[in-house]
Amino acid sequence: MTTPIEDYAVLSNCRSAALVSRAGSVDWLCLPRYDSGSMFGALLGDDSHGSWSLRPADPDARSTRRYDDDTFVLVTRWETATGVAEVVDWMPIDEGVEALARRVVGVSGRVDFVSELRLRFDYARAVPWVQQVGSADEHAILAVAGPDAVVVRGPRLIAVDTAHRGRWTTSPGESVDSVLSWGPSWESAPAAVDVDATLERTRRWWAAWAERVQSAGSHAQLVTRSLMVLRALTHSETGGIVAAATTSLPEAFGGSRNWDYRYVWLRDAALTLSAYIDHGYLEAAHRWRDWLLRAIAGDPADVQIMYGVAGERDLPEREVDSLPGYGGASPVRIGNGAVDQYQADVIGEVMVALEAARDAGVEETRFSWALQRALLDQLAQWVDRPDLGIWEMRGDPHFFTHSRAMVWAAFDRGIRAVDERGLDGEVDTWRALRDRVRADIDARGVHEGGWFTQHFDTDEVDASLLVLPQVGFCAYDDPRMLATVARMEETLMPDGWLLRYRTTGVDGLTGDEHPFLACSFWLVGQYAHSGRRDDAVALMQRLTAVANDLGLLSEEYDPTEKRQAGNTPQALSHLALVGAADALDATAPASSPRP
Structure with missing residues (x-):
């Protein structure tokens, strides 16, 4: 079923923008510019054209959402039969960082989460070559096609058909971060970001602008x-x-x-x-x-x-x-x-x-x-x-x-x-x-x-x-x-x-x-x-x-x-x-x- 346009939130780093559905799916993202080829194009098709879903495994989970005051940091609160958790989505405002960050925060009880990633570069015309590049301490995958390279760091993602899927349980007070970073394919893989620092900088930047x-x-x-x-x-x-x-x-x-x-x-x-x-x-x-x-x-x-x-x-x-x-x-x-x-x-x-x-x-x-x-x-x-x-x-x-x-x-x-x-x-x-x-x-x-x-x-x-x-x-x-x-x-x-x-x-x-x-x-x-x-x-x-x-x-x-x-x-x-x-x-x- 097509997601209503009004069900989308927008994220921005003032160089590009992402659309995130009420159901927790990033269905539109072009990096590094607004007019670059899409890597998530489900907005104009379906999941097979690129998307990143991050939500509770419970199909009956209920969500509410808000921006964190006068910012473009999106907070989606999920309530399930077993607990409550929040997903915080933002695009880091830092210069030279072309990324999308997603943080899951446990609020109460325990909530099973599923992350399902489908990268499709150049308006879904290029299915990337993907490899595991992480270590025992940091899970990561590298996806490359043509001029584009993306590294996704966070919970371990396993290839399942044409997607990469991860699953974990979040407890109260626990944070689980996933960060997608873009860079040119001919350069070294994009470096990891300090998630806490970039979240705080992004919040402060937008709040200061709005003030x-x-x-x-x-x-x-x-x-x-x-x-x-x-x-x-x-x-x-x-x-x-x-x-x-x-x-x-x-x-x-x-x-x-x-x-x-x-x-x-x-x-x-x-x-x-x-x-x-x-x-x-x-x-x-x-x-x-x-x-x-x-x-x-x-x-x-x-x-x-x-x-x-x-x-x-x-x-x-x-x-x-x-x-x-x-x-x-x-x-x-x-x-x-x-x-x-x-x-x-x-x-x-x-x-x-x-x-x-x-x-x-x-x-x-x-x-x-x-x-x-x-x-x-x-x-x-x-x-x-x-x-x-x-x-x-x-x-x-x-x-x-x-x-x-x-x-x-x-x-x-x-x-x-x-x-x-x-x-x-x-x-x-x-x-x-x-x-x-x-x-x-x-x-x-x-x-x-x-x-x-x-x-x-x-x-x-x-x-x-x-x-x-x-x-x-x-x-x-x-x-x-x-x-x-x-x-x-x-x-x-x-x-x-x-x-x-x-x-x-x-x-x-x-x-x-x-x-x-x-x-x-x-x-x-x-x-x-x-x-x-x-x-x-x-x-x-x-x-x-x-x-x-x-x-x-x-x-x-x-x-x-x-x-x-x-x-x-x-x-x-x-x-x-x-x-x-x-x-x-x-x-x-x-x-x-x-x-």
Whole structure:
């Protein structure tokens, strides 16, 4: 039976991530980076595609779980007929250590545990050669295939068919550690780690990071966890911010809308930067700006909408038939064909985020402002070019209204940088283009019924239009905006959850999808800022209720089956949650108690 997406916890060392099921199985792990080939791929298949189960032998054992305060150290408590024990899972935060650690701690009575390991490298295309390499004092196995080598130290594991299995009994106060360490196959086997020390360092690191969250507000626990998810998806060495930890979790169960999100979208990363800045993490602005300078170095005409974690440009999309897909949803895709798309909104998101950094006190350098000027100069050449929109349509290009509004925002931020910050630039040209784009939207992007349209050739609406007041294109209570929301409620909310758009062929894809969580969070902010506070509060309560028991959100939600859908944890969902919470706090009545 396929494990529900919401049953997964995430672990992270800020270089990669693992998914651990409620049943104690690590079903997804790519080392050493988020976008490396999987060594545990059961998430997109079954145990035979790689997994590591660690749980009581008792099939009736009951589990509860939590993160150890504000960390990504996962504690799963198991209760059996014979006793109670806890499993502590974490990915050591230490630099140069690519590992996954699992500690079993006896609480009361005696509990029989079974560890079952199936390593399958390169998206289950490589079954490794495995040998015992331990000693009388330390049991260990070494698994090698192609460029990958893994050492697993801990209780003795014996080969059983295509798995390695260990079994032992845990008593009160006793700890049993298992550590999987990755390294290149051509180097010496990865060294053992000091388990106690790395657990303490990992706990302290995450707790210290979380303590610095500012202005968490009335939804402090969810906002803090969401910001921590964003940090878990930010590579500690390169500064690249991936959109999610997974690939090919379906937007519709059993369907083919399955995409690889383990890359850095300029849009999502820019929005993450804004959230970081709003909550006190100014150093993130410096690091991401440095990443941006490296990634898009060269001719601005070659700017892409997305890059690899270190700024790689070549991300070809291909199908991997070694993994059958989550619940049979195929194909499984590696890479993302959207890398070659033109999406006119992206430069706008970058300019808005970098203005937020300036406003927060991050000084421009000669190179950072030169980058922004070059982007605006390039955008001036593309100003009349249709695009494929924020949702990466795979049909024909259009003049998407959201994209046009972000083009307006890009020039607007450039103008403000010159007028308010004394920077240099082609301000007269930018002002003329900004005003022309606004006039274009006013004339062609508004239906006779009074609402903004998805693009200039349709009367449909699109949830991305909720961004227009967020970037200052119009007021939240602009009559056109209110009419747009009313039209969304009429056509995009059949179950009370907001769809991105109606899949009527404009996206060039078959099949359907579920409501996109970020869009409903955007609607919370729109309600809050336009005088519909009761609606905003009610929708926020419904949305936060679909986060799993650890506060994690995927990309979409199926309101019929009441389950999460799409890649997880999804940066954009958590970003939008933070924005919605901030909007509710900003619009709270003066008489309301402040956090």
